[in-house]
Amino acid sequence: MSCTVEIENLYIKLSDKVILEDINLKAEHGDFITILGPNGSGKTTILKTLMGFYKPYKGIIKICGEICTEKNILNCRNKLAYLPQNFEVDKFFPILTKDIIEFSLKEKYYKNEKALKIINEFNIQNLLDKPFGLLSGGEKQKTILAMILLREPVILLLDEPNLNLDFLAYKNFLKIVEKIYNQKKLTIFLITHLLSHISDLSKKVIVLKSGKIVFSGDKKEIFNKKDYLEFIYD
Amino acid sequence: MIDVFLFKTLSAGILVGLECGMIGVFIFLLNIPFVGVAMAHAAMAGGIWGIIFNIPTKLSAFCLSLISSFLIGPMTDKLKINPNITISIIFSAVMGFAFLGIGILKGNNEMVLNFLWGNILLIDFFDIILLLGTLILEIAIIVIFYKSYLAIMFNREIAISLGINDKILYYLIFFLIGIIISINLDIIGGLMLFSLIITPPAIAYHITFELKKFFILSGIFGAIGTAGGIILSFLLNLPVSASVVLFMTLLFIITTVFSPKRKKYGQS
Ligand SMILES: Nc1ncnc2c1ncn2[C@@H]1O[C@H](COP(=O)(O)OP(=O)(O)OP(=O)(O)O)[C@@H](O)[C@H]1O
Numbered sequence A: 001m002s003c004t005v006e007i008e009n010l011y012i013k014l015s016d017k018v019i020l021e022d023i024n025l026k027a028e029h030g031d032f033i034t035i036l037g038p039n040g041s042g043k044t045t046i047l048k049t050l051m052g053f054y055k056p057y058k059g060i061i062k063i064c065g066e067i068c069t070e071k072n073i074l075n076c077r078n079k080l081a082y083l084p085q086n087f088e089v090d091k092f093f094p095i096l097t098k099d100i101i102e103f104s105l106k107e108k109y110y111k112n113e114k115a116l117k118i119i120n121e122f123n124i125q126n127l128l129d130k131p132f133g134l135l136s137g138g139e140k141q142k143t144i145l146a147m148i149l150l151r152e153p154v155i156l157l158l159d160e161p162n163l164n165l166d167f168l169a170y171k172n173f174l175k176i177v178e179k180i181y182n183q184k185k186l187t188i189f190l191i192t193h194l195l196s197h198i199s200d201l202s203k204k205v206i207v208l209k210s211g212k213i214v215f216s217g218d219k220k221e222i223f224n225k226k227d228y229l230e231f232i233y234d
Numbered sequence B: 001m002i003d004v005f006l007f008k009t010l011s012a013g014i015l016v017g018l019e020c021g022m023i024g025v026f027i028f029l030l031n032i033p034f035v036g037v038a039m040a041h042a043a044m045a046g047g048i049w050g051i052i053f054n055i056p057t058k059l060s061a062f063c064l065s066l067i068s069s070f071l072i073g074p075m076t077d078k079l080k081i082n083p084n085i086t087i088s089i090i091f092s093a094v095m096g097f098a099f100l101g102i103g104i105l106k107g108n109n110e111m112v113l114n115f116l117w118g119n120i121l122l123i124d125f126f127d128i129i130l131l132l133g134t135l136i137l138e139i140a141i142i143v144i145f146y147k148s149y150l151a152i153m154f155n156r157e158i159a160i161s162l163g164i165n166d167k168i169l170y171y172l173i174f175f176l177i178g179i180i181i182s183i184n185l186d187i188i189g190g191l192m193l194f195s196l197i198i199t200p201p202a203i204a205y206h207i208t209f210e211l212k213k214f215f216i217l218s219g220i221f222g223a224i225g226t227a228g229g230i231i232l233s234f235l236l237n238l239p240v241s242a243s244v245v246l247f248m249t250l251l252f253i254i255t256t257v258f259s260p261k262r263k264k265y266g267q268s
């Protein structure tokens, strides 16, 4: 099924402050969009609004052609998978890694072929019986990603997945994402500050500044600018 | 004679320990320890105003503590603040309410003391049925919504994105906490209740990394604590509540010293 993401004339107000202003955006099915912009520019807010965590003050969001309202929010959410920017967990919180995987399953993970396959691909077999709180940042990230992918989303929202990862771990993480992108033809939105590590597969870039989209288009176009750093971060 | 009496008290104690221990898991993981204290005082205020308006005090106490528990979830969500703040606001409000009533009544302190200490020795058959009923309700809710609650307590944002209706389930926890605390409060009083909802999960926390076992262990430790405390109080002729609370604390100290979790996973 082909599935677009459309945001039209979107305004988000939080605590009486306008956080997003007149956002217009259309992602075709299979787009891999990288979202850039300085701290506090509203990147996370866009993804959370897509998830339906915030109600638009004005404007609409369409996912797979369907306008998302409070009524059909679960419908919209079902097509999305969201990897939050940070998920702090108490070290001793009573949850095992396999419990996380099983959030997306009706049965035990070892009775589900898809789960076994993704566990294998992500190379997290030996983590399953460990307490989730004791995993490293990268291991946590991989586990959550595996879990949300098991829900077979059409659209993947990744909020700064590099945050807890070292150089190599992030490269590996991107490889996994790229592989899944190629296999399943997902639409991906990925927020990052690591300009040197933007996936080759991501052709489109959006730049946000103080809640407005200041650039939306070809990745090459922006990195051909001499002063692209100033353009994005000043 | 004494044996029948001990048996009745023990069975009530075990039911109380089981359900308080298990509900304590929510209270522990949501980090809202004072929900019990706030509700104990809501019940006290309810009882005092029951006298003033000539309503059965049991009923008015139960109603007020239940109402206050219903307010916590929605208030916390609407105001977007820490539930402990909501609980504290309710706590101070019911305290004000209680003291206003005491001022109007003048005297009659015995009842106030009863809300703090309860009286497990006076339980009757009806109480045991109530305890059994709430225990079944509690277990049913935990079993049916187990995965959803695990997700909500783990991370609410992730839970929402999994399509879990977090609001209704979040309110349902407070509803359940409210019912269980209100019913137990009348039987065991605020002080023992506080110990029974906090200490068993704190003990279980030392032992397991699985929520399922956490619930089971916390319930079992609650039951062991109350049963042990009651038996001790019969043998040594001590006040029941004090004996249970102290026995529970002893269990906590022992498990803390021998904590398998800490042994295995180092400091902190
Ligand atoms: N619930 C809220 N209430 C009020 N303001 C908020 C709320 N959440 C976020 N903001 C504000 O909205 C703005 C955008 O926040 P957002 O998290 O979207 O930024 P970001 O681009 O993701 O930043 P970063 O790169 O630091 O992650 C910030 O100024 C932030 O302070």
Ligand SMILES: [Mg+2]
Residues within 6 Å of the ligand: A043, A044, A045, A085, A159
């Ligand atoms: Mg952000």
